[in-house]
Amino acid sequence: MSVKNLNMKALSLAVTLISMTFVTQSFAQQTDAVTAENKQDIQQLRQEVQELRQLLQSYSQSNTTITTQVTSPVASVAVVNSPTKAVEPPNGILSLAKAEVKVYGNIRLDASYQAEGGSASRLYNQINTVPLKGDKERSDEFKSTLSATRIGLDFKSPVLDQTVSGKLEMDFLGGAGLDNLRIRHAYLNYNQWLIGQTWSNFAVPDYMPETIDALGYVGGSVKRTPQVRYSYTIQPGSQLVVAAEDPKDSTVQARLPALTARWNQKIGDDLNMSLRTMAHEKRIESNEEWSWGVGLGAKYDFTPQTSLKADYYHVKGDSSFVSWANSGVVKQGSEIVALSEFDSITVGVAQKINDKTRATLGYGYMKFKEDQTYIVASPQANKELWQAWVNVFYSPVKSISFGLEYVYGEREVFTALEDGTKKGEDNRVSMLAQYNF
Template identity: 60%
Template sequence: MMIKPLVIAVGLTMSVMANAQSSQEVEQLRQEVQQLKALVHQYAQQNQTVQANLNQLANTAVQPPVAQKASTEKRGLGMTLGNAEFNLYGNVRMDGSYQAEGGSSARMYNQINTVPLEGVGERSDEFKSTLSATRLGMDFKAPVGAGDKALSGKIEVDFLGGDKFDNLRIRHAYMSYANWLIGQTWSNFAVPDYLPETVDALAYAGGSIKRTPQVRYTSTFSPATNLVLAVEDPKDATITGIKQRLPALTARLNHKFADNLSVSARAMGNEKRVKEDEEMAWGVGLGAKYEVVPGTTLKADYYHVKGDSSFVTYANKGVVADITDNLYQSEFDSISVGITQQFNDKLRGTLGYGYMSFDQDAGYIDALSADDKTKTNKDLWQAWANVFYSPIKPVSLGLEYVYGERTALEAATNGSNKGEDNRINMVAIYNF
């Protein structure tokens, strides 16, 4: 009889323990469910935040930009003031030259047309240096009127003015709008685009680096062809007593046959007046640039000119007058050719040759004084070779050898009619 109550007690105890264990499991399950609900709620909130951010980005992308005031912050050497953009540039340039034979000690750049004749005051074994070719310039651009049209311009100076090349002078000063240009820049007739590269800042015989005051209009026929017309003030200072009633008229037709071949045909007309007599000067020119293979470029430039000495450098006087004021004109042909090789990003070199030949007009020769006949030339030629090395991007170092001769119309009293130019040129340039 005692066994039955014991069994019942044990059963009750086990039942209570089972119920307690079941309650613990239920409570644990309830806690896990609560944790799961919290995680789901947290995920839902994060999802709503992400979606809100995406919506904000989408709305921002389609909103028009808010107008900002023009910045005056300098970027390198550029600056914006109001709606106008300015860019300051230039270089510091030091030239040196060892002159074995050549011209006046007062100046060091090319003077092939005036080098002394042999035995007539030659200057030899001289070293010269200058910083006169140091340059400073500023480009500017500002929107004008409706649309995307802008007024742009340039001001550029160096220190190659005056007889001794040590005075400030204007190189370029112009403004341009649409197809028009007004001011001083490269002549429309004597462009430097087709000249082989030189260390000498004034280039060599056969080419020209003329800048003139002008009004110019450009008409574009196609992406490859354009016609440029200009009226220019040639300022021919080589002729005594010259007067100018009208500016020179010039025309230039540029055409690009292919990416590696471009040409330029030019023409010029200009009235020359000495006292009340007048003659019409004229000239034609043809230039070409051809990239034979990448890194190898050929350049050539040709001129035929009559009655003018202002456009093409190193020419004889364009017009002379005899004792009865009859006018006679000089006439000449000139050519320069050269090849430039770009060896790598830092090194390039050029071989070049220039030649000028002047017609022997009897009236022109007779109108010259005896002294002028030894200063006036039958022909000029120069040949040069140079290398440019850029160890770092803004620095360029150049070394060049040039040899040339001039032949005068008449010999000096010692019988010599040849003058010699024999130099080594050096240059160091820092561009900014």
Template identity: 55%
Template sequence: MHIFKHNIILVSMGLLSLNMAHAAGSMTEVEQLRSEVQQLREMVQKQQQLQNSQSVVLDNNTKVAVVVPQNTTKEQAFARTKAGAEVTLYGNVRADLSYQSEGGSADRLYNQINTVPLKGQNESSDQLKSTLAATRLGLDFKTADKNVSGKIEVDFLGANDALRIRHAYFNYGQWLIGQTWSNFAIPDYMPETIDALGYVGGAVKRDAQIRYTHKFNARTQIVTALEDSKDALSNMRIPVLSTRLNQSFADRAGVLSLRGMVGEKRTATDNELAWGVGLGAKYDISPKTTLKADYYHVKGDSSLVSWANQGFTVDANKDIVALNQFDSITVGITQQFNSQWRGTLGYGYMKADDNKDYIKSLADPTKGNKDLWQAWTNLFYSPVKPLSFGLEYVYGERKAFVAAPNGSTTGVDNRFSAVAMYNF
């Protein structure tokens, strides 16, 4: 408005000068002054570069724009670090409840399918469990240089509900250094579950790693990593090498992920090669219907894919006797019914090779699993954006290599679970 008043004064002065010159009878000066007035009007009209303007009468029927500056204030970050990085806070408050008809004996209410007692062997039944340990808190860091960023995320699922690190890493360009999802055993292709650990056929492994990502084009990338898989059975000498090839579909409706890993399993006196391959897929059948599937074949490793038997067995001399080898698959479909309701149907299966040497060398063959399976269905309701409530039913079985003394070879997981989350 100040600019407008200033220009009006200038125009008025010009018109006054024009009248004075006319009274003096000097036509040359009149033409010069008229030219100056025209230049002033053009200057005023140039103010129309910005929007949100109001129309105001300048003289007679001529209109010019009075500019109202837009609010260009940038959204403020949660905080700023000493080094100048912007910090974004996120997370959730999560309450879990489970009614276990049959299942594992551990106090924690999440999936224990690989250790559920065999029938007649002190099953844990009719128990109500609750926890808030999966409550999560995270910080994202972003510097002025967009090639540099970082993340710290924690929850309370450590021993005795202690605080534990989920993710802690930084990115520099195409490099990542720190702890995050395994490059081999990723959760991207697991059907949605309420259970914080997922079900058979999936993996929720996070480990320390150095990772490099190379993009061939907008739809194809390869990711290579050196990972510390933290296998308690093995004395690690070299890290696991993993590679993942991601290929998006041309219509952007889905993605395929081909993965491979190789690592050394080592004792004080012996060592063997462990390896694995994986194939994951996600496809949007329609804008509201998503199909997910994930497959693994692994030999000698139990530290990456969840619920597997121990990767290898040893004798009294610490020599490796045999390697466990298994196939697993999980598949599920999620339907978004409307903006508030969605649901998932899922199934997972894992089968181990019937290796006689491996079975005989197990300390307790009844705790080794010939196969595992679980099926589940859930329903989520989000009345408003920050809140989410879910209900889930899962039924699964494990079949042991060797029968218990009472002849039973089957253990059962039969549970109802519920969750309430406030996301921030």
């Protein structure tokens, strides 16, 4: 029987009981005038009223029981749902099967006023190809782009008794500076292993002074490579990282991956250092040469507000790892005739002015060895490159940043043009507006 029918039955019984009560009262008032037979009838009526009361009480208890049975599943549902609320991930983290997925990225506007130097293709650093004075310069020009806008996903999920993590990050700086989507990072981590594409183990950006320019300035590198990497912590503060990398050197044929090694050392709370090395076979048909390089980077915190970064490279026979380098290999036909060799350094001081404002003063320099065989084969190769810059960043709130930067640099080639020109200038002001999510 439904709850509704029970309620209607109980109501009917209640009305009947009230009516009978009035009848008994009426009969009681007339007891002196009735006969013995009437008294017997009244007694029987009272018994019937008592039975009605008991029946009503029974119906009331039945209604209470059914109501409890109907509502209890609702409470059960609430109990089932409660664990979901307890493990709800933080803001910005999604749950996909057993994996946690964090979405992040930024919307970034870059603008630049090029007073001297530059080209039509892009506004980011191009110090190694800026036009020489009087040779097809594109000066006094404004440019802007949102190509450095990026989006990324961080993954994490349990596998047996371990955790597998990964990253997928993209921006729009593909295709020679056009607004084409490209992969920046795509890799997974398991225990001490990394497989995929991320920062090169040799050319790390950790020790480059901060810049607005998305590609950085001369002396540093923003190289990302497909690789297999293994990291081993020898003791707290000491770590060895080895990797086999594909440097994507389009000037040669690749038969073997590049081998890289890096030693990370933390000294106290204020000093971090990194010693790196690299070796890679350069091959053109049956001609083979080995390129190699070393790097040393350091970051020192003078105070919580002031820090120094410096990075140094010496490389022979390679142009794929360190940015802005001459071609590592010069060939004639299928023969390798010379290898490039250079030293580069970048250094900068960063100052935190307050909780919302910071600034950097930096300098970068690259010098190539004067190998006559190399110069004859590639007369317009660069002899020296340098850049100096100063910037300031302002973040009114955590997710929004504005930046302003001035950079001046020069390029000098080994062999002058017919008019005697050997130098070109990079003279520009850059601006940044960025929203992080």
